[in-house]
Amino acid sequence: MTKNLTEGKPLALVLSFSIPVLLGYLFQQFYNVTDTVIVGKCLGVDALAAVGSTGAVNFLIIGFANGLCAGFAIPVAQRFGANDYKRMRTFVANTVFLGTAFSIVLAVLTVIFCRPLLKAMRTPADIVEAASSYISIIFAGIPLIFLYNSVSGIIRALGDSRTPVYFLILSTVINIALDLLFIMVFHLGVTGAAWATVIAQGLSGLACLIFMYFHYPIIRLTKEDLKPEGKACATLCSVGIPMGLQYSITAIGSVILQSSVNMLGSAAVASVTAAGKVNMFFCTVYDALGTTMATYGGQNTGAGKYGRLNAGVKDSMIIGSVYAILTFVLYLAAGRSFLRLFINAGEIQILDGARLFLLENASCYILLAAVNIYRFMIQGMGFSQLAIVSGVMEMIARILIGIFIVPRTGLVGAGLASPFAWLLADIFLIPAFLYCLRQLQRPHPHDRR
Numbered sequence: 001m002t003k004n005l006t007e008g009k010p011l012a013l014v015l016s017f018s019i020p021v022l023l024g025y026l027f028q029q030f031y032n033v034t035d036t037v038i039v040g041k042c043l044g045v046d047a048l049a050a051v052g053s054t055g056a057v058n059f060l061i062i063g064f065a066n067g068l069c070a071g072f073a074i075p076v077a078q079r080f081g082a083n084d085y086k087r088m089r090t091f092v093a094n095t096v097f098l099g100t101a102f103s104i105v106l107a108v109l110t111v112i113f114c115r116p117l118l119k120a121m122r123t124p125a126d127i128v129e130a131a132s133s134y135i136s137i138i139f140a141g142i143p144l145i146f147l148y149n150s151v152s153g154i155i156r157a158l159g160d161s162r163t164p165v166y167f168l169i170l171s172t173v174i175n176i177a178l179d180l181l182f183i184m185v186f187h188l189g190v191t192g193a194a195w196a197t198v199i200a201q202g203l204s205g206l207a208c209l210i211f212m213y214f215h216y217p218i219i220r221l222t223k224e225d226l227k228p229e230g231k232a233c234a235t236l237c238s239v240g241i242p243m244g245l246q247y248s249i250t251a252i253g254s255v256i257l258q259s260s261v262n263m264l265g266s267a268a269v270a271s272v273t274a275a276g277k278v279n280m281f282f283c284t285v286y287d288a289l290g291t292t293m294a295t296y297g298g299q300n301t302g303a304g305k306y307g308r309l310n311a312g313v314k315d316s317m318i319i320g321s322v323y324a325i326l327t328f329v330l331y332l333a334a335g336r337s338f339l340r341l342f343i344n345a346g347e348i349q350i351l352d353g354a355r356l357f358l359l360e361n362a363s364c365y366i367l368l369a370a371v372n373i374y375r376f377m378i379q380g381m382g383f384s385q386l387a388i389v390s391g392v393m394e395m396i397a398r399i400l401i402g403i404f405i406v407p408r409t410g411l412v413g414a415g416l417a418s419p420f421a422w423l424l425a426d427i428f429l430i431p432a433f434l435y436c437l438r439q440l441q442r443p444h445p446h447d448r449r
Helices: 010-043 045-052 055-081 085-120 128-140 142-157 163-185 190-215 230-262 266-282 284-302 307-339 348-362 365-380 384-409 411-441
Strands: none
Touching (some): 085 230, 128 190, 266 348, 348 411
């Protein structure tokens, strides 16, 4: 069930690997919408606001955890590409040790400090109790989030992008069922929604782990493998921590930008919120391309096939560019129809603002394609420390737009924040990729194992 991405035409490999990943992301978006509907319809506006108010801090912490797990999978992909299965199992074993340690520490610290953090973010007093109860349970379940993301990351590192999708679908179905049970039958309120998420993630992670054990004998660990090794832990941390920080740093810029949009009034907030939901759905293609590049880059770097790295980037950019043009045309023709899923047809001002925001973003989707493709490729090549700089540049761009442009130009400026962030990131990432490629192609490159 493994797949070797070091042989065959890059375009075909990228498409075959990324399509299952894309389906997984789309299913996740479907769950997010369904979960929002259940909480909003069954518990009311205050409960929906309580859950929504935790979004930024949730992205900040869970994003770090997800990035860390994705980073831990890259050395596994590199050793798989090199056919060095013994060393690969060493990285898998040390992922277990590091994942356990990081997840427990992160869970304890975030549960302790989540309430003060929510207050520091000026969460309204009438919803802070519910918000704190909800996010505390989510954070307490971080070890289970680590379990699923670590196992699914290792499976993708072996070239199998389909299996994690099956378990993501399983998690989504369980989550929705438990949402209905805990909220409508047991009347647990927003804590019921949180428990549903944690339990579903844990069951899916456990099922994924059992599946991996029986279907991937090359990563079945022996007593000899299950020994902590300082060098392996250092390599994993050098890749994983920068990837985790990249997510968190990007989140900081988004929080500050959102604060500026909030000052424009409820109509502007509604416009950006609705446009953001449409954006998230259509941009899953770029998330899938990024995930694909991390595994593709890791395997080909491990195999020493550096010429294929550039070919993979070029073919992925072709896919991303064609999709960007099609999406822009689709927004021109049917953008209002998508937005009416979230906004009443009579709200003309909000619809106009949301459509403007959508078109400003879509006109620069090619820049977003480059951000994901180049950034994740650089990470797959083993240069995560460089990739994190792009996250810093995105953060700076959104802060600058939020502080200086949005108050003067309103929604027009808010719609330019992400394109400006993508542009600054690309200005760094493209030369950085070429630098990394030259480093790997040197006659006696440093041993990155």
